[in-house]
Amino acid sequence: MIPTSTQHVIAQSDFYLEPELFYVAQVSKVNTPGLHRLVCQDEKETTVITTEAGLADLDVIARNKEHWNLFVINCANPFYCVGFLTAISTAMTNAGLDILLTSTFSRDLVFVPQQHSAQATELLLQLGFRQQQAIPA
Incomplete structure (x- = not known):
């Protein structure tokens, strides 16, 4: 309701x-902010949702496969x-x-x-x- x-x-x-298509990824730094959408951020890491192409510009810690x-x-x-x-x-x-x-x-x-x-x-x-x-x- x-x-x-x-x-x-x-x-x-x-x-x-x-x-x-978009992917969820955890990154340690973001080199090109225009290529991602920020979801949340804390002192240790940043979580972004990005395209496959955008992953190449991120220092990825982990990404989900969905x-x-x-x-x-x-x-x-x-x-x-x-x-x-x-x-x-x-x-x-x-x-x-x-x-x-x-x-x-x-x-x-x-x-x-x-x-x-x-x-x-x-x-x-x-x-x-x-x-x-x-x-x-």
């Missing part, structure tokens, strides 16, 4: 699926982003999807394994999103 406070946000939001697809969801009202992500995360988790979420306030990034892309798309459509074509980088 989507919280009432986020229903109008979802109604105004949309998503697109980038066609490129390919990830990226959904970008435009949050209509940044004040509702926390509830917005919570609603999406809860729905996807309840559907058995592996996900990674991060928020940039202007848009929310959701990563799902490639093999679950169709299921994630269907779930987002059921939640009231409408699909757009990928926006060129």
Whole structure:
């Protein structure tokens, strides 16, 4: 169930699926920030999601073997982003999807394994999103 406070946000939001494959990697340094999307960072290491080509520019400690697809969801009202992500995360988790979420306030990034892309798309459509074509980088 989507919280009432986020229903109008979802109604105004949309998503697109980038066609490129993404990988999760732990790196000790980032040489070219433009080639990755930062997920989280602490004092010891940085976790990024990047393309296969981007891995060549990272000092990789470890990487997972799953390919990830990226959904970008435009949050209509940044004040509702926390509830917005919570609603999406809860729905996807309840559907058995592996996900990674991060928020940039202007848009929310959701990563799902490639093999679950169709299921994630269907779930987002059921939640009231409408699909757009990928926006060129």
